[in-house]
Amino acid sequence: MSLLSVQGLGISFGGLSAVRDVSxxxxxxxIVSVIGPNGAGKTxxxxxxxGVYLPKAGQVRLDGETVTGLRPDLLARRGLSRTFQxxxxxxxxxxxxxxVVGFHLHERGPVLSDLLGLPGARRRSRASTQGAxxxxxxxxxxxxxxxxxxxxxxxxxxxxxxxxxxxxRPRVLLLDEPAAGCNAVETEEIDRLIAEVxxxxxxxxxxxxxxxxxxxxxxxIVVLDHGEKIAEGDPATVSRDPQxxxxxxxxxxxxIDAHG
Amino acid sequence: MRLSSKQATLLVLAVLILxxxxxFPSNYYYRVGAMVFVxxxxxxxxxxxxxxxxxxxxxxxxFVGIGGYACALMPLHFGVPPLLAVVLGATxxxxxxxxxxxxxxxxxxxxLAVASLGFGVLVAMVLANxxxxxxxxxxxxxxxxxxxxxxxxxxxxxxxxxxxYVFTGLFLLAGAWLALNLNDSATGRALRALHGSExxxxxxxxxxxxxxxxxxxxxxxxxxxxxxxxxxxxxxxTPDVAGYMHSIELVTMAVLGxxxxxxxxxxxxxxxxxxxxxxxxxxDYEHVVLGLVMMAVMIFLPAGLxxxxxxxxxxxxx
Numbered sequence: 001m002s003l004l005s006v007q008g009l010g011i012s013f014g015g016l017s018a019v020r021d022v023s024x025x026x027x028x029x030x031i032v033s034v035i036g037p038n039g040a041g042k043t044x045x046x047x048x049x050x051g052v053y054l055p056k057a058g059q060v061r062l063d064g065e066t067v068t069g070l071r072p073d074l075l076a077r078r079g080l081s082r083t084f085q086x087x088x089x090x091x092x093x094x095x096x097x098x099x100v101v102g103f104h105l106h107e108r109g110p111v112l113s114d115l116l117g118l119p120g121a122r123r124r125s126r127a128s129t130q131g132a133x134x135x136x137x138x139x140x141x142x143x144x145x146x147x148x149x150x151x152x153x154x155x156x157x158x159x160x161x162x163x164x165x166x167x168x169r170p171r172v173l174l175l176d177e178p179a180a181g182c183n184a185v186e187t188e189e190i191d192r193l194i195a196e197v198x199x200x201x202x203x204x205x206x207x208x209x210x211x212x213x214x215x216x217x218x219x220x221i222v223v224l225d226h227g228e229k230i231a232e233g234d235p236a237t238v239s240r241d242p243q244x245x246x247x248x249x250x251x252x253x254x255x256i257d258a259h260g
Numbered sequence: 261m262r263l264s265s266k267q268a269t270l271l272v273l274a275v276l277i278l279x280x281x282x283x284f285p286s287n288y289y290y291r292v293g294a295m296v297f298v299x300x301x302x303x304x305x306x307x308x309x310x311x312x313x314x315x316x317x318x319x320x321x322x323f324v325g326i327g328g329y330a331c332a333l334m335p336l337h338f339g340v341p342p343l344l345a346v347v348l349g350a351t352x353x354x355x356x357x358x359x360x361x362x363x364x365x366x367x368x369x370x371x372l373a374v375a376s377l378g379f380g381v382l383v384a385m386v387l388a389n390x391x392x393x394x395x396x397x398x399x400x401x402x403x404x405x406x407x408x409x410x411x412x413x414x415x416x417x418x419x420x421x422x423x424x425y426v427f428t429g430l431f432l433l434a435g436a437w438l439a440l441n442l443n444d445s446a447t448g449r450a451l452r453a454l455h456g457s458e459x460x461x462x463x464x465x466x467x468x469x470x471x472x473x474x475x476x477x478x479x480x481x482x483x484x485x486x487x488x489x490x491x492x493x494x495x496x497x498t499p500d501v502a503g504y505m506h507s508i509e510l511v512t513m514a515v516l517g518x519x520x521x522x523x524x525x526x527x528x529x530x531x532x533x534x535x536x537x538x539x540x541x542x543x544d545y546e547h548v549v550l551g552l553v554m555m556a557v558m559i560f561l562p563a564g565l566x567x568x569x570x571x572x573x574x575x576x577x578x
Contacts, residue, residue: 052459076465088463090456092520093449101453105465107446111474114445115438121445128446168464 001064003028003203004080004172009048009058010227018044019227021058024220026172026203031194033206033214036224037247042207043085045224046176049205050082051075062172077105079171083161083178085207091150098149098160099135102167103128128167135163140189155182162193172203179210187213215239223247266440269523273436277429281422290421292537297428298490300529301435303513304522305482308439310511311519312448313475314455315365316373318507319380320483323353325387325502327484328491329394332402337393342405346488350481357480358473365472380507387499399498402491424493431489432526435482439522442478451475483510516557518564527566 002025010020019041026032034042047053049060051072060068062078070078090098100107107124114121136142139159144152152160158178165173175194179187191213198204198217208214214221214235221238223231225247231238238244263271280293302324309315330349334340340348364375388397395401408423418426442448450471454461458468491497500506509532517528535553539546561568 050463072459072462073465073467076463082463084460088457088460090453090460092456093452097449097452101449101461101466102464104446104450104453108450109446111447111478114447115442115478117437117441117445121441125445164460164464 002026002061003063004049004205005061006045006049007059007061009045009055009060011044011048011053011056017227019048019224022222022224022227022229023058024222024229024232026205026220028171028203029198029201030219031198031204031206031217032220032222033208033218034222034224035208035211035214040224041227042224043176044227046082046174046205046207050080050174076168076170079169080174081165081168081170081172082174083158083165083176085176085180087154087157087161089149089157089160091148093149094145095141095147095149095152095160096129096132096136096145099132099163099167100125100128102135102164103131105168106131132163132167135166138166139163139193155186158182159186159190159193162190166197170202172205173197174205176207177209178206179208179213191217266444269440270433270437272523273526274433277433281425287419287421290419290425292534294421294424294428294493296530296533297425297432298486298493299510299513299533300432300526301428301489302483302486302510303517303525303529304432304435304439305479305486306510306514307519307522307525308442308451308482309475309479310514311521311525312443312455313451313472315472315475316369316511317376317476317479318373318504318511319376319378319383320479320510321502321504321506322380322383323357323480323483324487324490324506324510325383325497325499326353326356327487328402328497328501329387329400329487330484331488331491332395332400332497333393335403336400342403342492343407346485346492349488350484353480353484354477357477361473361476361480365469365476377504377507380502380504384499384502384504387502394499397499399496402495402497404495405492428489428493431485435485436522436526443522447471447474512554516554516564518566518568521564521566524564524566528564531565 005025007023009022011018022045024032034045036042044053048055051070054069059066062080067075067078090101107128109121109124133142133145136145139162141156141159141163144156149160158181162178179190182190187210194204194217218235220232221235222229223238223244230247231241231244281290284290302320306320309317327349330352331342331345334345334348335342360379364372367375387394407427408418408420411418411423450461450466454466454468454471462468487501490501513528513532514525516531517526518524535550536546539549542549557565
């Protein structure tokens with residue numbers, strides 16, 4: 001059974017339908033990319049799946065269980081985690097603490113033991129700090145651990161968000177433009193990281209404008225245009241699909257170029 | 261061995277409390293010191309709510325009032341020992357904070373400020389108007405907890421002012437210790453995270469509503485204990501302690517000192533408690549200068565006194 005499946009998902013804002021009747025599925029260890037011109041509804045789709053928006057129609061299933069419209073923190077408990085296109089970093093916290101927070105579900109305990117600094121609370125803190133350092137190592141930010149997060153470059157913040165999302169130990173990971181604003185070297189690192197995470201059995205749903213990255217990584221590509229799915233298939237099939245070329249690679253080529 | 265920043269903060273605080281009396285010109289300054297500590301306890305609570313979690317309350321003096329009146333009314337009406345009344349008052353404040361916080365913490369920013377202000381006004385009104393129970397606008401006497409007499413019995417002779425200086429100082433140390441523990445725990449990190457981005461905090465599994473409520477309850481307990489200590493020390497409590505001016509004063513102290521830091525909160529409380537005492541030499545201009553100092557701090561040191569000073573020191577160290 002698919003780890004994440006989406007059926008007939010739709011939402012409208014002020015009477016205008018933003019996403020309509022979108023269905024697809026992601027299996028464990030698989031990378032599915034959602035592409036489409038700007039304004040096609042990719043981020044809206046992400047926000048519905050991750051519980052930020054309440055869908056008007058359709059269903060989201062996690063491992064067979066219906067989780068449509070569940071709060072993001074409850075989805076996190078069920079193993080769904082995400083990153084954001086427009087970064088959502090805890091600016092005032094250290095880089096390390098940003099990732100330690102990601103372990104919240106694994107380190108939380110009674111508030112009283114946190115207040116009293118009981119050995120249990122300290123042990124949990126140490127374990128998550130240790131885990132966070134390993135994740136920072138993995139995304140190449142170990143040396144920035146003690147810095148204030150707000151001081152990092154855009155590309156570094158993108159990787160910091162991935163590290164934080166991985167701290168949740170997700171079964172399903174939603175990555176919203178993880179390579180945006182990154183240079184070639186950073187993009188390559190992110191590329192390798194995503195492949196690694198998928199290999200460890202995580203189902204990955206990816207929105208990305210970097211077509212090279214999408215074509216290289218994806219097992220399946222879902223193409224959205226004007227909020228509707230116009231194609232789905234492996235990279236080779238999708239890139240030959242005339243409707244896709246028309247809607248995306250043709251008409252909006254300048255837009256893609258602008259986003260590198 | 262290197263001290264952690266938590267240990268360093270507690271050490272600085274303990275040394276300040278111990279060493280300050282060496283510079284006191286008279287016994288009266290023990291009283292002023294105790295006032296600083298009592299305010300600081302409430303402000304550390306505000307630091308948790310506002311500094312960690314980023315939520316504003318303009319009604320926390322209401323909890324100061326509940327804690328204070330608990331020490332007057334519970335012994336009077338139910339024969340509860342005054343020190344037990346501190347605990348019961350704190351429990352009551354926690355329960356009320358939980359009930360009030362659930363609906364109002366859904367609000368954000370100035371909506372939350374106004375709603376919490378309403379709560380504080382409500383408490384102050386009840387305390388002033390229910391004269392038969394509370395003693396009305398003139399306040400009510402508070403019994404002696406008998407702790408000083410007990411210490412004298414053990415052979416430790418302290419003047420009244422000295423006793424309260426030590427007693428409230430110990431409470432402040434304990435309060436700071438708890439707040440620092442919290443800061444470096446799962447709960448504290450969750451609070452700082454939701455301060456930074458609620459949606460991101462949610463996606464890592466933080467139950468934002470519950471975390472905010474937790475901060476509100478904890479800070480209410482701090483305010484309540486401060487109110488109890490104030491009442492026990494003064495042997496009198498009046499409804500003004502629950503008034504909105506006092507609430508605003510507490511928030512001002514926290515923001516002035518540096519809302520995110522425990523030591524900053526204590527510094528802010530000390531500054532705003534001591535400054536009016538010092539400025540009395542200016543007589544008519546006292547409030548003008550006080551106002552100007554507050555404005556200058558916020559304009560030139562927007563992060564608050566302590567965080568700005570720390571940043572300055574780090575900048576020079578590099």
